[in-house]
Amino acid sequence: MSDLLERLRGRGWRLTAQRRVVAEVLDGDHVHYTADEVHAKAADLLPEISRATVYNTLGELVSLGEVLEVCTDGRAKRYDPNAHHAHQHLVCSRCGTIRDVHPAGDLVANLPSEERFGFQVSAVDVTFRGICPDCAAA
Amino acid sequence: MSDLLERLRGRGWRLTAQRRVVAEVLDGDHVHYTADEVHAKAADLLPEISRATVYNTLGELVSLGEVLEVCTDGRAKRYDPNAHHAHQHLVCSRCGTIRDVHPAGDLVANLPSEERFGFQVSAVDVTFRGICPDCAAA
DNA sequence: TCTTGACTTAGACAGAGTCCAATGTAGGAT
DNA sequence: ATCCTACATTGGACTCTGTCTAAGTCAAGA
Numbered sequence: 344m345s346d347l348l349e350r351l352r353g354r355g356w357r358l359t360a361q362r363r364v365v366a367e368v369l370d371g372d373h374v375h376y377t378a379d380e381v382h383a384k385a386a387d388l389l390p391e392i393s394r395a396t397v398y399n400t401l402g403e404l405v406s407l408g409e410v411l412e413v414c415t416d417g418r419a420k421r422y423d424p425n426a427h428h429a430h431q432h433l434v435c436s437r438c439g440t441i442r443d444v445h446p447a448g449d450l451v452a453n454l455p456s457e458e459r460f461g462f463q464v465s466a467v468d469v470t471f472r473g474i475c476p477d478c479a480a481a
Numbered sequence: 482m483s484d485l486l487e488r489l490r491g492r493g494w495r496l497t498a499q500r501r502v503v504a505e506v507l508d509g510d511h512v513h514y515t516a517d518e519v520h521a522k523a524a525d526l527l528p529e530i531s532r533a534t535v536y537n538t539l540g541e542l543v544s545l546g547e548v549l550e551v552c553t554d555g556r557a558k559r560y561d562p563n564a565h566h567a568h569q570h571l572v573c574s575r576c577g578t579i580r581d582v583h584p585a586g587d588l589v590a591n592l593p594s595e596e597r598f599g600f601q602v603s604a605v606d607v608t609f610r611g612i613c614p615d616c617a618a619a
Numbered sequence: 620t621c622t623t624g625a626c627t628t629a630g631a632c633a634g635a636g637t638c639c640a641a642t643g644t645a646g647g648a649t
Numbered sequence: 650a651t652c653c654t655a656c657a658t659t660g661g662a663c664t665c666t667g668t669c670t671a672a673g674t675c676a677a678g679a
Binding site: 462467468475 | 550552554555558571573574580582583584585586588589591592593596597598599600601602603604605606607608609610611612613614617
Binding site: 357359361362391392393394395396399417 | 655656657658659660661666667
C-alpha cells in the first residue's frame with residue numbers, strides 16, 4: 344500500500360502520520376471495514392487519531408478513486424481498498440461476511456435499452472446474497 | 482392497494498387508519514420513498530400519525546414480503562411496494578431518481594462456482610447507475 | 620356493548636456521519 | 650536549519666436515521 348501513499352503524494356497529498364495509518368489499515372484483500380473499525384484499528388497504531396480524521400481521510404480516498412464505498416445493508420458504509428480491479432460483492436445473509444467476486448460477462452449489457460428510460464448507464468453494483476460455509480455448517 | 486389490505490387482514494392484521502394511509506401512500510409504480518417521506522405523505526392524510534408507527538408498519542410490510550427495502554446510497558432506506566414482480570433498480574447518480582428495471586437473463590448464474598467461496602447463493606441485488614435524461618439535459 | 624390484547628404515541632435514546640473553531644504541522648521558502 | 654503558512658487534525662456539538670419504551674387507545678370478537 345506504500346505505492347498508494349507515493350501516488351497520493353504525487354497528487355499533492357500531505358503525508359501525515361494519520362493518513363499513513365489509515366492507508367496501512369486498509370491494506371489487504373477482502374478488506375471491508377466500517378469507518379469505526381478503521382478508526383479502532385488505526386488507533387491501535389496511533390492512539391490519538393480522531394474519528395473526524397478517519398472520516399475525512401476515507402472520504403478523500405473515495406473521491407480520489409483509491410477506495411470504494413460499499414453498502415450491503417442499511418447500516419454503516421464499508422470501505423474497500425480493492426478499487427483498481429473491477430469486482431462485485433458476495434455477502435452472507437446471516438453473519439455479514441463479504442467477499443470480492445468477479446462475475447462473468449458484461450453486466451451493464453444485461454439491461455435492455457428499452458429498460459433504460461433514456462439514462463446513460465455507466466456502472467452497475469451487484470450484491471450476491473447467500474449463506475457462507477461457516478453459517479451453513481452451524 | 483386495497484387488495485393488499487385485504488390480504489393482510491386475512492393474515493390477522495388489525496386494520497387501523499394508520500396502516501391504511503401508509504398502504505395508500507405506497508400505492509403506485511416506481512415508488513421508492515424514504516420512511517420520512519412516507520411519514521410526511523401519510524401525515525397529509527392523517528395528521529396525527531407518528532413516526533414510530535410509520536417505521537413499525539413499514540417494518541411489518543417488509544417482514545411480510547409485501548414491500549422491499551432498497552438502499553441505493555448510504556443514506557435512508559427506501560421502500561418499494563413492487564414486491565411481487567422481481568426487478569432491479571436504475572439510479573441517477575446526480576439526482577437520485579430511481580426506476581424499476583428488468584435485466585435480461587439469470588443474474589445469479591453470472592457468478593461462476595469457483596467465485597462462490599462455498600456460499601449457497603440465493604439472491605442478487607443489482608443497482609445500475611447512470612445519468613437520467615433530465616440531469617443530462619440540465 | 621364490553622373486553623382485551625394488539626396498536627399507537629411522544630419522547631428518550633442510539634448509531635452513523637458531518638461540521639466547526641481552535642490548534643498543530645508538513646514541507647516549501649529562506 | 651528555521652520559519653511560514655496553508656493544509657490537516659482535533660474534540661465536541663450537531664444532524665439524520667432509526668429503535669425502544671411506557672402509557673394510553675382502539676379494532677374486532679364474545
